[in-house]
Amino acid sequence: MITQGSGTDGPDRDGATASPEETVTRDGEANAGRDRSGGSDGWLYGWALGYGAVGAASLLVPLYAIDLGAGALIVSLIAATAAFAGVPGAILWGRLVTRTRRRRPFILVALGLAAAVFLSLPFLASPWTVLLANAALWFVVAAAAPVLNVIVVEGYEPSKWTQRFGLLNHYQGYGWLAGLVAGGVWSSVAGTRFALSPLAAKRLFFVLGAVVTLGGVAVVLLRYPEPTTISDRRFRRLSRRLRPTGGTTTRATWAVPFGLGRILWGLRDLGFGRANGSGPTARAVLSRLRSRFSGGLLRYLLGATFFFAGFSAFFGPLPAYLVDSGYATDEVFALFILSAAASAAAYASAGAAAARYEPFRLQAGALLFRAGSFPVVAVVGAAVAPPAGLIAVGMLFLAIGGSWAVIAVTATGLVSGLASDSVRAEALGVYTAVGSLGGGVGSVFGGAIADWIGYLPAFVVAGGLVVGGFLVAAGAKRATAPA
Numbered sequence: 381m382i383t384q385g386s387g388t389d390g391p392d393r394d395g396a397t398a399s400p401e402e403t404v405t406r407d408g409e410a411n412a413g414r415d416r417s418g419g420s421d422g423w424l425y426g427w428a429l430g431y432g433a434v435g436a437a438s439l440l441v442p443l444y445a446i447d448l449g450a451g452a453l454i455v456s457l458i459a460a461t462a463a464f465a466g467v468p469g470a471i472l473w474g475r476l477v478t479r480t481r482r483r484r485p486f487i488l489v490a491l492g493l494a495a496a497v498f499l500s501l502p503f504l505a506s507p508w509t510v511l512l513a514n515a516a517l518w519f520v521v522a523a524a525a526p527v528l529n530v531i532v533v534e535g536y537e538p539s540k541w542t543q544r545f546g547l548l549n550h551y552q553g554y555g556w557l558a559g560l561v562a563g564g565v566w567s568s569v570a571g572t573r574f575a576l577s578p579l580a581a582k583r584l585f586f587v588l589g590a591v592v593t594l595g596g597v598a599v600v601l602l603r604y605p606e607p608t609t610i611s612d613r614r615f616r617r618l619s620r621r622l623r624p625t626g627g628t629t630t631r632a633t634w635a636v637p638f639g640l641g642r643i644l645w646g647l648r649d650l651g652f653g654r655a656n657g658s659g660p661t662a663r664a665v666l667s668r669l670r671s672r673f674s675g676g677l678l679r680y681l682l683g684a685t686f687f688f689a690g691f692s693a694f695f696g697p698l699p700a701y702l703v704d705s706g707y708a709t710d711e712v713f714a715l716f717i718l719s720a721a722a723s724a725a726a727y728a729s730a731g732a733a734a735a736r737y738e739p740f741r742l743q744a745g746a747l748l749f750r751a752g753s754f755p756v757v758a759v760v761g762a763a764v765a766p767p768a769g770l771i772a773v774g775m776l777f778l779a780i781g782g783s784w785a786v787i788a789v790t791a792t793g794l795v796s797g798l799a800s801d802s803v804r805a806e807a808l809g810v811y812t813a814v815g816s817l818g819g820g821v822g823s824v825f826g827g828a829i830a831d832w833i834g835y836l837p838a839f840v841v842a843g844g845l846v847v848g849g850f851l852v853a854a855g856a857k858r859a860t861a862p863a
Contacts, residue, residue: 421532421547422599422602422603423599423600423602423603423604424532424547424548424551425551425596425599425603426491426595426596426597426598426599426600426603427487427491427528427551427552427555427596427600428551428552428554428555428558428596429555429592429593429595429596429599430490430491430494430495430555430592430593430596430597431521431551431552431555431556431559432555432556432558432559432562432592433494433498433559433589433590433592433593433596434494434517434521434556434559435555435556435557435558435559435560435563436559436560436562436563436585436589437498437514437517437559437586437589438462438556438560439560439563439699439712439713439716440563440582440585440586441458441501441510441513441514441517442455442458442459442699442700443582443699443703443709443712444501444510444579444582444583444586445458445507445510445511446699446700446703447578447579447582448504448505448506448507448510448579449507450507450510450700451700451831452697452700452701452827452830452831452835452838453697453827453828453830453831453832454507454508454511454827455696455697455699455700455827456696456697456700456823456824456826456827456828456830457511457823457824457827458510458511458514459692459695459696459823459827460692460696460819460820460821460823460824460827461511461514461515461518461820462514462515462517462518463518463692463816463819463820463823464816464820465515465516465518465519465522466518466519466521466522466523466525466816468519472523483527483530483531484600484604486523486524486527487524487527487528487531487600487604488597488600488601489520490520490521490523490524491524491593491594491596491597491600492594492597493516493520494517494520494521494593495589495590495591495593495594495597496590497513497514497516497517497520498517498586498587498589498590498593499586499587499590500513501513501583501586502583502584502586502587528548529545529548532544532545532547532548533545553724556720557717557720557721557724560713560716560717560720561717563585563713564710564713564714564717565710566581566585566588567581567585567708567709567710567713568710570584570585578709581709582709672803672806673799673803673807673810674798674799674800676798676855676856677795677798677799677807677856679852679853679855679856680794680795680798680853680856681795681807681810681811681814682814682852682853683849683850683851683852683853683854683856684791684811684814684815684818684849684853685814685815685817685818685849686818686845686846686848686849686852687747687818687845687846687848687849687850687853688814688815688818688819688822688849689818689819689821689822689825689845689849690750690751690754690822690842690843690844690845690846690847690848690849691750691819691822691842691846692818692819692820692821692822692823692826693822693823693825693826693829693838693839693841693842693845694754694757694826694838694839694842694843695823696822696823696824696826696827697826697827697830697831697835697838698757699712700830701758701761701830701835702715702761704835705761705762705769706765706766707761707766707770711766711770714770714774715770715773715774715777716777718774718777718778718781719777719778719780719781719784720781721781722777722778722779722780722781722782722785723781723782723784723785723788724785725782725785726781726782726785726786727785727788727789729785730742730785730786730788730789730790731789733786734786734789734790734793739790739793739794739797740790740794740854742786742790743786743787743790743791743794744850744854745786746783746784746786746787746790747783747787747846747847747849747850748846748847748850749779749783750780750783750787750843750846751843751844751846751847751850752843753776753779753780753783753843754839754840754842754843754846755836755839755840755843756776757773757776757780757839758835758836758838758839758840759836760772760773760776761773762835762836791811792808792811794856795807795808795811796808798856822842822845825841826838826839826841826842829841
């Protein structure tokens with residue numbers, strides 16, 4: 381479990397004490413805790429509606445670009461820009477939230493702009509314009525994430541924050557999965573029941589996604605809780621007091637693929653994106669990491685950068701590969717749904733296994749399995765025609781999804797074990813940031829190789845990056861956390 385750290389509220393890590401305004405905020409937070417004991421989370425259904433549309437678009441947008449003539453490189457660039465566009469969005473809106481002390485307008489604007497992007501997609505006729513629209517979508521979705529993190533803990537004691545973060549991820553996660561399922565079902569019935577071409581079916585689905593997202597706007601307007609009472613500064617300080625024990629339940633706030641705001645907090649802990657614009661240079665950040673993190677932790681984080689790059693070098697061009705191999709849109713959706721469902725189903729088992737067995741050995745097995753399975757997908761997908769190929773590749777996707785659960789759960793435990801108490805939250809934030817960096821770069825790298833040489837070489841390189849990351853991270857096993 382994650383427990384609250386010991387000690388009373390003291391000065392910030394930089395030595396600053398609470399301001400008079402923040403003292404008033406604490407009193408308001410205590411009062412809000414009594415007012416929000418029940419029935420105040422209905423607005424999350426509105427966010428889940430919008431997030432469901434985004435979940436469907438995460439796969440439908442690259443497939444739409446393929447219908448417009450995109451190759452493996454552009455499809456991978458769509459994935460890469462989605463990863464990178466979210467970071468400046470979160471930093472920019474994090475500053476605005478701090479200055480305005482408002483919350484609901486940012487959620488409403490995020491949903492409204494996402495609906496506008498969905499409505500614009502049917503009118504786009506170039507893969508490059510689709511890429512830009514997708515970047516805009518992820519810019520606004522990620523921008524709302526840090527606001528969401530603060531809203532869900534309004535009026536609750538820090539000891540309950542883990543549950544609240546888990547609740548947010550619950551709504552987002554099931555919304556995302558429901559969106560994928562809806563996209564797959566629509567792709568399978570649009571042609572047979574409504575005689576729509578694949579391109580027309582996708583365009584109509586984007587319109588439906590906009591309608592659903594606007595429905596989310598209405599729900600947030602009707603069900604949003606009372607005005608906020610907790611400051612951005614206090615939220616960050618109290619978040620540092622959450623300590624992982626056992627390395628399993630931290631996935632509720634850090635290891636799940638939802639909630640891009642965790643990238644923001646990781647970067648802000650390093651000093652990037654400060655409101656006064658006086659953040660340190662990259663060289664200063666690296667020097668600070670060397671002084672605060674152990675050699676074993678730095679080695680593991682470097683290895684994580686490589687194996688995340690390998691993951692994205694595989695998944696970036698994967699939609700284009702599946703379409704080129706003869707799989708229909710609904711079959712591509714089905715494969716990704718299988719992978720996501722396998723991850724969700726395996727989290728609990730992976731957590732139990734990590735508590736019983738040595739986490740690094742578990743992660744090593746999952747990493748090496750992924751490294752070997754990536755090129756196997758390329759061989760099986762091309763050599764075995766559907767429907768037999770669909771079954772074979774589907775089994776691989778199930779196993780690949782399950783392996784992610786093992787990696788996600790054990791990674792937070794390993795990072796936590798290699799970090800001292802004083803820098804544990806910072807280390808988890810850096811782990812998230814390097815995962816995003818490696819993922820974005822890996823998507824471009826894998827797409828370029830697939831476009832210029834072929835899918836099999838790209839997937840072999842993806843597996844090689846995972847193996848390289850594993851070998852780099854292996855040295856961290858012998859390291860101990862700093863005193």
